[in-house]
Amino acid sequence: MLRAWCKDSVAIRRFWDEIGLKSEAFFTFLRLGFTAFGGPVAHIGYFRDEFVARRRWLTDEAYADVVALCQFLPGPASSQVGLAIGMLKAGPWGALAAWIGFTLPSAVLMTAAALSLLQMGDAIPAGLLEGLKAVVVAVVTNALIGMGKSLTPDLPRLALAGLAMAITLFVGGASGQLVAIAIGIVIGLIAFKTASPQTSDAPEFAPAIPKAASVALLIAFFVLLIGLPLVAAKDQSLVVQIADGFYRSGALVFGGGHVVLPLLQAETVGPGLVGATEFTAGYGLAQAVPGPLFTFSAFLGGAASIDEGPLAASLFALLALTMIFLPGALLVAAALPFWAELRANQTARAALNGVNASVVGILAAALYTPVTTTAITDWTDVAIASLAFIGLAVLRWPAWSVVPLGAGLGVAAASVL
Numbered sequence: 001m002l003r004a005w006c007k008d009s010v011a012i013r014r015f016w017d018e019i020g021l022k023s024e025a026f027f028t029f030l031r032l033g034f035t036a037f038g039g040p041v042a043h044i045g046y047f048r049d050e051f052v053a054r055r056r057w058l059t060d061e062a063y064a065d066v067v068a069l070c071q072f073l074p075g076p077a078s079s080q081v082g083l084a085i086g087m088l089k090a091g092p093w094g095a096l097a098a099w100i101g102f103t104l105p106s107a108v109l110m111t112a113a114a115l116s117l118l119q120m121g122d123a124i125p126a127g128l129l130e131g132l133k134a135v136v137v138a139v140v141t142n143a144l145i146g147m148g149k150s151l152t153p154d155l156p157r158l159a160l161a162g163l164a165m166a167i168t169l170f171v172g173g174a175s176g177q178l179v180a181i182a183i184g185i186v187i188g189l190i191a192f193k194t195a196s197p198q199t200s201d202a203p204e205f206a207p208a209i210p211k212a213a214s215v216a217l218l219i220a221f222f223v224l225l226i227g228l229p230l231v232a233a234k235d236q237s238l239v240v241q242i243a244d245g246f247y248r249s250g251a252l253v254f255g256g257g258h259v260v261l262p263l264l265q266a267e268t269v270g271p272g273l274v275g276a277t278e279f280t281a282g283y284g285l286a287q288a289v290p291g292p293l294f295t296f297s298a299f300l301g302g303a304a305s306i307d308e309g310p311l312a313a314s315l316f317a318l319l320a321l322t323m324i325f326l327p328g329a330l331l332v333a334a335a336l337p338f339w340a341e342l343r344a345n346q347t348a349r350a351a352l353n354g355v356n357a358s359v360v361g362i363l364a365a366a367l368y369t370p371v372t373t374t375a376i377t378d379w380t381d382v383a384i385a386s387l388a389f390i391g392l393a394v395l396r397w398p399a400w401s402v403v404p405l406g407a408g409l410g411v412a413a414a415s416v417l
Helices: 002-035 040-054 060-072 077-116 128-151 155-171 173-191 211-234 238-251 257-268 276-286 293-304 310-344 346-375 379-394 399-416
Strands: none
Touching: 002 040, 002 077, 002 399, 040 060, 040 077, 040 128, 040 346, 040 399, 060 077, 060 128, 060 173, 060 310, 060 346, 077 276, 077 293, 077 310, 128 155, 128 346, 128 379, 128 399, 155 173, 155 346, 173 346, 211 238, 211 310, 238 257, 238 293, 238 310, 257 276, 257 293, 276 293, 293 310, 310 346, 379 399
């Protein structure tokens, strides 16, 4: 009886430990979901500040490997990074908790906007967006400096980062990032062959999902990608149209963010599910809310079914939101167990050292454009960005704490000037 009681107590303790990990992932990502303004590049900065610098769930090398993996995969890159962090910390349910927490705030806002079809532009206080954009410059700059110290500690890798930055700026878009990463792999294999395999943080890359399940998820990805259009060709119902259109939009876009907009426009405005005016209004609202831009899908799903009533529109918003994120989630879950072994291989480690340096260059290119070129337009923006950077780099404030500071300074500056 004593042995049975001990076994039960250990199992119960393990159960509550797992629940604790999942709740920690949920509430941490929920806070980020309320405060992470600025799009995918800024989200990578927020995640690094939270999970590398503050919580130390990952090392810089491990985090850069996750970012590099998600750059390779189609889907919303920053959300996939969040999914991977949640899975590495607390398994598949941790990944789900991370996704719900990070996505929930903006998804609720976008669904509510669809239900009311509000034109939110005039309701946003003057200077608010400008202040938030300036904060993003500080967040990305701080992340770039921190990652650069760890991932480009010598001249060869610093030079590779510079080359990756130039390629990304010259080629542009997701294709430029993929070319930069590919060149990083080649140069890493040539120049960093003696790099030792990473072992100190190996437990971070042990997601609680069997390889057989990963293969099944990869098969499911392709089955849905091929099967949904076949079903949609025979079934023109709104449920099937939304499921097919939003799944393909999430599966066929690299980099996420604004890159998905043409696909969403073709899937919603083209067939007449959403009017061009409503599409533009929803896109404008998506710029003003925190969290992933892919939650724009919730607005489109709700707007497409608004005539069916509030409950039906809310369900269609949830369907669109789920389907656009689903392919990226399937690919992350399928790739992580194999990525764990790959990064422990000495040859693969040499390639990943090159990839990590390229990631620094890609982030530097994004810091220049679109982050700085769109956020810094006058000396007020420079001042807000500088104060936010001092808070992050000197005073060691968490990234989320400077968001209301920047927003308040932006509104105050707009009221005075």
